[in-house]
Amino acid sequence: MKFPAPRRTARTILPLLLLAFAAFAHGAVAPPAIRLYVLDCGRLDLRDMRMFDDSGALDGKPGTMSVPCFLIRHPKGTLLWDTGLGDAVADHPGGIELAPGIRGTVRVKLVDQLKALGLKPADIDYLAFSHWHEDHTGNARLFGKATWILQRKELDAATGHAPPPFESLAPVAAWRTARKRIIDGDADVFGDGSVRILLMPGHTPGHQVLELRLPHAGTVLLAGDLYHSRGNREFRRVPRVNTDRAQTLASMRRFEAIAAREHARVVIPHDPRDIAALPRFPAWLD
Numbered sequence: 001m002k003f004p005a006p007r008r009t010a011r012t013i014l015p016l017l018l019l020a021f022a023a024f025a026h027g028a029v030a031p032p033a034i035r036l037y038v039l040d041c042g043r044l045d046l047r048d049m050r051m052f053d054d055s056g057a058l059d060g061k062p063g064t065m066s067v068p069c070f071l072i073r074h075p076k077g078t079l080l081w082d083t084g085l086g087d088a089v090a091d092h093p094g095g096i097e098l099a100p101g102i103r104g105t106v107r108v109k110l111v112d113q114l115k116a117l118g119l120k121p122a123d124i125d126y127l128a129f130s131h132w133h134e135d136h137t138g139n140a141r142l143f144g145k146a147t148w149i150l151q152r153k154e155l156d157a158a159t160g161h162a163p164p165p166f167e168s169l170a171p172v173a174a175w176r177t178a179r180k181r182i183i184d185g186d187a188d189v190f191g192d193g194s195v196r197i198l199l200m201p202g203h204t205p206g207h208q209v210l211e212l213r214l215p216h217a218g219t220v221l222l223a224g225d226l227y228h229s230r231g232n233r234e235f236r237r238v239p240r241v242n243t244d245r246a247q248t249l250a251s252m253r254r255f256e257a258i259a260a261r262e263h264a265r266v267v268i269p270h271d272p273r274d275i276a277a278l279p280r281f282p283a284w285l286d
């Protein structure tokens with residue numbers, strides 16, 4: 001049988017509108033206003049990409065990788081995620097040879113990009129890294145006033161007797177004196193679920209991914225170096241330089257489960273196509 005449709009009168013609609021407004025005003029509906037800025041923190045040109053795949057598929061193939069930094073502005077503070085190759089590289093217009101066959105170039109300084117947003121390095125409240133490889137820690141020394149959010153496993157590895165390759169304590173020396181929040185596993189940066197650090201080890205012992213829940217763009221996953229390119233994600237390639245193969249594959253499974261469940265936008269920082277697809281600085285994603 002068919003029920004008669006209820007008549008929508010002012011008497012029935014008004015309380016519903018008031019309820020919706022109350023929920024909205026209370027913050028139950030509106031997520032916090034968060035902005036994601038992608039900053040240009042350099043570029044890597046490699047003669048041979050073999051280190052990024054232990055199956056041999058990339059042997060002898062050259063490649064170019066973007067090196068971004070990410071700035072997240074949240075009502076409770078500003079988080080800088082990764083600090084790039086380092087502004088000192090910008091003083092060499094042709095770039096510098098970081099290792100045999102690996103050239104790093106910085107076109108525009110991080111400090112100048114912050115300035116364009118009205119920020120000084122001392123205005124950054126929180127500093128965190130996907131991991132401590134030197135293409136992610138270059139400018140870390142500028143942020144001694146920030147609270148450093150550090151994954152204990154990464155810290156222990158880097159300060160241990162046999163630090164992972166490509167890690168150096170020189171760029172991150174300020175960790176000793178900076179205010180610190182040491183984390184073990186996942187962490188909710190602002191306490192409201194909108195910006196979460198997810199431990200996904202394998203590339204390094206404390207490698208991590210950043211998950212953002214943005215009001216319009218939805219869930220965004222900054223993959224760190226879990227994947228170095230879209231192709232590496234598609235074929236689940238494990239880089240030769242990773243510290244743990246089994247951990248890497250487990251992290252990939254976890255990452256993909258979250259990406260699928262959240263219908264997330266995945267950003268692979270080292271793939272120039274993923275960076276080009278984001279709003280061009282000083283525009284932002286929200």
Ligand SMILES: [Zn+2]
Pocket residue numbers: 133135136225270
């Ligand atoms: Zn990297």
